[in-house]
Amino acid sequence: MWLPAYATRGERLCRLAVVTFAFAVLAFLIGPLFIVFPLSVSKDPFFTFPIQDYSWRWYADFFENPRWTQSLVNSLVAALFSTALATLFGTLAALGISRPGFPARKAVMALMISPMIMPVVIVAVGAYMFFGALGLTNTRTGLVLAHAALSIPFVVVTVLSALSTYDTNLTRAGASLGAGPVGVFFAVTLPLILPGIVSGALLAFAVSFDEVIVALFLTGAEQRTLPVQMFSGIRDQINPTIMAAASLLTTVSIALFVVLNLIRRVKRA
Numbered sequence: 685m686w687l688p689a690y691a692t693r694g695e696r697l698c699r700l701a702v703v704t705f706a707f708a709v710l711a712f713l714i715g716p717l718f719i720v721f722p723l724s725v726s727k728d729p730f731f732t733f734p735i736q737d738y739s740w741r742w743y744a745d746f747f748e749n750p751r752w753t754q755s756l757v758n759s760l761v762a763a764l765f766s767t768a769l770a771t772l773f774g775t776l777a778a779l780g781i782s783r784p785g786f787p788a789r790k791a792v793m794a795l796m797i798s799p800m801i802m803p804v805v806i807v808a809v810g811a812y813m814f815f816g817a818l819g820l821t822n823t824r825t826g827l828v829l830a831h832a833a834l835s836i837p838f839v840v841v842t843v844l845s846a847l848s849t850y851d852t853n854l855t856r857a858g859a860s861l862g863a864g865p866v867g868v869f870f871a872v873t874l875p876l877i878l879p880g881i882v883s884g885a886l887l888a889f890a891v892s893f894d895e896v897i898v899a900l901f902l903t904g905a906e907q908r909t910l911p912v913q914m915f916s917g918i919r920d921q922i923n924p925t926i927m928a929a930a931s932l933l934t935t936v937s938i939a940l941f942v943v944l945n946l947i948r949r950v951k952r953a
Contacts, residue, residue, distance in 0.1 A: 717934060720927055720930050720931055720934065721927075721931050721934075722734070722735050723735065723924055723927040724742055724743070724924060724927035724928040724930070724931040725738050725739060725740060725742070725743075726738070726739065726742075726924055726927075727739035727741070728924070729923060729924070730922075730923070730924075742923070742924040742925045742927065742928040743928045745925045745928070746925050746928045746929060746932075749925070751908075751913060752910075752913060752925065752929065754906075754908075755908050755909055755910045755912070755913035756910050756932075758824070758903075758907055758908060758909050758910070759892075759893055759909040759910040759911070760893070761824065762824065762827050762828050762831055762892055762899075762909060763831070763889050763892040763893040764889070765828045765832075766827075766828045766829075766831035766832040766835055766888065766892045767832075767835065767885050767888045767889045767892060769828065769829070769832035770831075770832045770835035770836045770838075770839050770884075770885075770888040771839055771881060771884060771885045771888060773832070773836055773839075774835070774836040774837075774838070774839025774840045774843060774884060774888070775839060775843050775881055775884070777796060777836070777840050778839070778840045778843035778844045778847060779843070779847070781793060781796070781840070781844065782844060782847040782848075793840075796836065796837055796840050797837040797840065797841065798837075799833055799834050799836070799837050800837040800838065800841075804834075804895075804897045804898065805897055807830075807833075807834065807898060808830075808897045808898040808900070808901040808902075809901070811826075811830045811833070811898055811901065811902060812901040812902060815829070815830070815902060820902075821901075821902055822902070822903060822904035822906075822907060823902075823907065824907050826902050827898075827899060827902050827903055827907060827909070830898050830902055831891070831892040831895060831898065831899075832888075832892075834891055834892070834895065834898065835887070835888030835889075835891045835892055836888075838884055838887040838888055838891060839881070839884030839885065839887070839888055840884075841884070842880045842881075842883045842884035842887065843877060843880045843881055843884055845880055846876070846877040846879060846880025846881070847877055847880070850873065850876055850877060854872050854873075854876070855868055855872060855873065857872075858871060858872045879947050879948075882947055883944055883947050883948070886940050886943060886944055886947075887940075887944070889940065890936075890937060890940045893910075893933070893936060894911060894933060894937065895909075895911065896909075896911035896912055896914075896915055899911065899912045900912055900915065910929060910932075910933065911933070913929070914926050914929050914930065914933075917929075
């Protein structure tokens with residue numbers, strides 16, 4: 685918001701400082717993208733910037749190398765299944781928490797969003813100990829369950845946001861017309877909160893697809909996800925194929941961000 689013509693010099697300087705700081709933070713966050721994408725199409729077999737010549741060889745190497753393709757498949761499978769679980773249980777949790785008279789709402793809400801604010805390495809250690817006792821380490825099932833636990837808070841928050849604008853009189857009207865609770869939910873409630881559910885599902889997918897720390901603890905060689913494969917590649921052998929993988933991850937994240945914004949605009953309209 686621009687300052688009015690009668691703003692004092694101090695207000696203008698403060699505004700300039702805030703805008704400058706905002707652009708500096710934005711450049712710090714986006715700057716790496718202007719290096720990752722060019723390096724992914726560099727012809728050189730090592731990292732040099734600025735690049736001298738262009739080539740798609742590293743993308744070809746990514747899709748021809750079974751380690752990279754398997755890690756991509758593992759990431760997609762884990763993200764899809766964990767998203768399905770997180771969306772289901774997160775939506776049910778949000779519906780329960782939003783009900784009037786729900787006991788200990790604040791305590792339950794704090795418990796539900798704790799994976800969102802807790803350091804991920806603590807969650808990873810706890811998941812490793814818990815799933816290790818159940819024999820689920822180095823399994824795809826353990827990874828899916830852990831990623832679902834990390835993703836549920838995002839679904840709960842977005843669905844609760846959608847429910848905050850929901851008119852409960854619509855539920856009463858549906859019930860007065862003879863519809864049961866399940867019928868009212870699918871005919872009235874679900875269509876109105878669907879944008880919030882879809883937004884939560886997209887966030888859950890992004891959380892699982894980009895997650896690396898929990899996956900490092902819970903996966904073996906056969907369940908290795910794309911971020912874990914990138915981490916191993918940086919540690920063992922550095923080549924621009926990693927940049928091609930990073931570009932794909934970034935592209936997926938940007939696409940999800942764009943879809944989320946479109947959903948929010950449709951919801952507001």
